[in-house]
Amino acid sequence: MAGQSSMCILVCGGAGYIGSHTCVALAERGHRVVIADNFSNSSPQVLPRLERITGVPMACERVDLRTKAPLARLFSRYRFDAVVHFAALKAVGESCARPLDYFHNNISGTINLLQAMEHAGVRRLVFSSSATVYGNPEAVPITEEARVEVTNPYGRTKLVVEQLASDLCRANGAFRVANLRYFNPVGAHPSGLIGEDPTGVPNNLMPFICQVAVGRRRKLNVFGGDYPTPDGTGVRDYLHVTDLAEAHTDALEYLASHDGNLTVNLGTGNGISVLELVRAFENASGRSVPFEIVARRPGDVAEVYADPSMARRLLGWRSRLDLDAMCRDAWRWQSMNPEGYRRNRLHPVRRPLVGVGGFVQAQLPSSLT
Numbered sequence: 001m002a003g004q005s006s007m008c009i010l011v012c013g014g015a016g017y018i019g020s021h022t023c024v025a026l027a028e029r030g031h032r033v034v035i036a037d038n039f040s041n042s043s044p045q046v047l048p049r050l051e052r053i054t055g056v057p058m059a060c061e062r063v064d065l066r067t068k069a070p071l072a073r074l075f076s077r078y079r080f081d082a083v084v085h086f087a088a089l090k091a092v093g094e095s096c097a098r099p100l101d102y103f104h105n106n107i108s109g110t111i112n113l114l115q116a117m118e119h120a121g122v123r124r125l126v127f128s129s130s131a132t133v134y135g136n137p138e139a140v141p142i143t144e145e146a147r148v149e150v151t152n153p154y155g156r157t158k159l160v161v162e163q164l165a166s167d168l169c170r171a172n173g174a175f176r177v178a179n180l181r182y183f184n185p186v187g188a189h190p191s192g193l194i195g196e197d198p199t200g201v202p203n204n205l206m207p208f209i210c211q212v213a214v215g216r217r218r219k220l221n222v223f224g225g226d227y228p229t230p231d232g233t234g235v236r237d238y239l240h241v242t243d244l245a246e247a248h249t250d251a252l253e254y255l256a257s258h259d260g261n262l263t264v265n266l267g268t269g270n271g272i273s274v275l276e277l278v279r280a281f282e283n284a285s286g287r288s289v290p291f292e293i294v295a296r297r298p299g300d301v302a303e304v305y306a307d308p309s310m311a312r313r314l315l316g317w318r319s320r321l322d323l324d325a326m327c328r329d330a331w332r333w334q335s336m337n338p339e340g341y342r343r344n345r346l347h348p349v350r351r352p353l354v355g356v357g358g359f360v361q362a363q364l365p366s367s368l369t
């Protein structure tokens with residue numbers, strides 16, 4: 001879906017893993033990007049790297065969606081055509097321990113954002129939802145018509161936001177919302193400059209594998225080797241984060257010419273087992289990934305993978321990069337940035353400047369200045 005005119009896009013949570021890759025995709029299609037992030041789970045170090053990849057300055061404002069006044073100021077400073085909303089807490093286990101924090105951040109933050117949008121006359125939103133809304137699926141591949149089910153507070157926040165966005169579109173015909181239900185994003189930008197940088201013990205499989213391969217962790221625990229799957233380990237739908245990023249630009253361009261509310265799955269449609277992923281990673285990286293099969297985790301299910309045909313039909317989107325590319329790019333990012341954004345032996349990306357009023361000014365690496 002190329003060829004749309006240039007838009008000014010607010011990317012909430014744009015400094016994070018999927019958000020940063022989406023900023024690249026948006027800039028590469030000629031859209032102007034403004035990031036709003038509170039850096040609760042990301043680093044301002046991503047900003048000069050985004051500039052280095054795209055060759056264009058990335059405006060960024062330090063804004064927390066839980067506070068209304070700075071949000072209102074943001075909407076008065078820029079004329080946004082649309083918003084892409086990644087800003088959320090996302091750890092399932094943590095959400096069970098601290099549900100109120102999740103409700104406040106993910107639901108109240110979104111309500112504040114929608115109110116600011118309504119006030120400013122901005123009516124188009126792309127929302128990061130998740131396959132977690134399917135809970136324990138009755139059948140695979142999962143279509144968008146499958147039953148939804150909440151199995152943890154994080155999943156509840158995704159479903160509630162989808163539902164309130166749908167109510168909003170019903171009440172105000174000018175609002176257009178795309179709920180994108182991601183399956184399992186992995187990999188990194190092929191430059192190795194941006195990628196997934198979890199704090200603490202990674203909750204997701206790929207960053208855990210990467211940290212074992214780079215020597216930060218001793219071995220991988222594979223939870224469950226007795227599922228009714230070909231090799232007994234859990235099967236998921238991994239998709240390359242740069243493919244996923246493209247889907248946001250497709251969704252924005254779709255919303256520019258279609259009314260209402262859209263909900264689509266974003267996955268490859270292929271189920272990959274834990275052991276298949278480990279083997280593919282070992283091949284791509286040339287490193288071995290020691291693992292041990294341990295007991296199943298409560299709440300985990302055997303197989304989850306998407307039917308992505310609706311995204312193809314409506315958005316013209318499909319995943320293009322295969323498992324080998326996902327592993328190769330994840331490894332490039334990890335090996336070039338063993339400690340993530342915290343320490344970079346890699347290149348002369350200098351500290352970004354955080355200025356008055358929360359404006360975060362990205363300083364270009366010397367090679368570009």
Ligand SMILES: NC(=O)c1ccc[n+]([C@@H]2O[C@H](COP(=O)([O-])OP(=O)(O)OC[C@H]3O[C@@H](n4cnc5c(N)ncnc54)[C@H](O)[C@@H]3O)[C@@H](O)[C@H]2O)c1
Binds near residue numbers: 088
């Ligand atoms: N990564 C996955 O596997 C996955 C799967 C399905 C859905 N999602 C959803 O996609 C979105 C992005 O995920 P990600 O993996 O890039 O996560 P991430 O943590 O890397 O990015 C989220 C960003 O939002 C920011 N943020 C959080 N709360 C904020 C607030 N109140 N105000 C301003 N900024 C705030 C964080 O600092 C971070 O930069 C999230 O909504 C997540 O729930 C992720």
